[in-house]
Amino acid sequence: MAVAQLAGDVDLISVDSMQVYRGMDIGTAKPSAAEQAAVRHHCxxxxxxxxxxxxxxxxxxxxxxxxxxxxxxxxxxxxxxxxLYHRVVIDDFDLPGEWPDVRAELAAVDDTPSLFERLRAVDPAAAEKMEPGNRRRIIRALEVTIGSGRPFSSFGPGVDHYPPSPVVQIGVRRPRAVVAELIAARVRRMVASGLVDEVRTVAGSGFGRTAAQALGYKEILEHLAGRVSEDEAVETIITRTRQFAVRQERWFRRDPRVRWIDVDDDPVSDVTPIVLDALDHR
Incomplete structure (x- = not known):
């Protein structure tokens, strides 16, 4: 936001897979209506x-x-x-197609561990990079592998291939212990801001299979179904968000094109001049 406001001629494009969903605002940390009015956001x-x-x-x-x-x-x-969304838009690689019949057949199998073992047998490279419990991704990888006749891991430029790109990529870095505390505080703020009611409202209209797996929403749905208490759901969100943050950092660290900036208590002040300089020298 600070970069866009100071530059004066910048729009922001969200590269968040869950901010595409209407009504899922608090749990995805979507920009507020006031922020979107001040700076145009896309996607x-x-x-x-x-x-x-x-x-x-x-x-x-x-x-x-x-x-x-x-x-x-x-x-x-x-x-x-x-x-993955960053890689798709920055490197512009082709994406595999869809095979709904294959996906439906796989989705009918309730045993997620058996699906993961099946994936590991046909595409060990893809299985190695997935969480064994991530049912949606496992089914998608199997769908592509079965439907296309080639391993899911063979699509795209390859996880360790990073071609030259005109896009300037900047990552922010903090000590892991600091990030863990910030995540806990952030999740609790979301709950205090009405996350449970937001999930209840969206559930009234219906979650699709992807949106229902969103971090924060999946756990609150478990609470609303009476399977866990609110406190248990919150602690699970905190734990899973911390795990996601570690995986996210590992993903971007593999890309040598990312310029990393160590930030302190005021990351906006640390990062804004660097991004503005990158914009001015392109």
Whole structure:
């Protein structure tokens, strides 16, 4: 926000896989209405939570956002941390297709561990990079492998291949213990701001399979179903968010094109001049 406001000619493009869903605001830390009024944001509130939204659809939405920004003579800054979405838009690689019949057959199998073992047998490289309990990703990898006849891990540029790119990538870094405390405080603020009511409201209209797996929403749904207490759900969100933050950092650390900045108690002041300088020298 500070970069866009100081630059004066910058729009922001969200690269967050869950901010595309309308009504999922608190749990995705979506920019407020006031922030969106002050600076134009793109790739936010694109579909209802009951709908599915693929990486390919995000790639298309991102291209449309870039075209709109360029047509208005403005510049774009990408913000957010969904690693695959960053790779798709920065490196512009082709994405595998979809095979609904195969996916439906796999989804009918309730035993997620057996699906993971099946994936490990046909595409060990893909299985190695997945959480054994991430049912949605496991099914998608198997769908592509079975439907296309080639391993899911063979699509894209390869996880360790980073071609030259004109995009300036900047990552912020803090000690892990500090990040852990910030995550706990952030989750508790979300709950205090009405996360439980937000999940209840969205559930009334229906969650799709992807939106229902969103971090923070999945755990609150368990609470609303009476399977865990609110306190237990909150602690689980904190734990899983910390685990996600570690995986997220590892993902971006593999990319040698990312410029890392160590930040202290005022990350905005640390990062803003560096991003502005990068914009001015492109």
């Amino acid at each position: 936010i509130d694109l579909v209802d939570p009951s709908e599915e939204f693929s990486v390919a659809e995000f790639k298309s939405a991102h291209r449309a956002a870039l075209a709109d920004i360029a047509d208005r003579g403005r510049r774009a800054v990408l913000v957010g941390g969904t690693g």
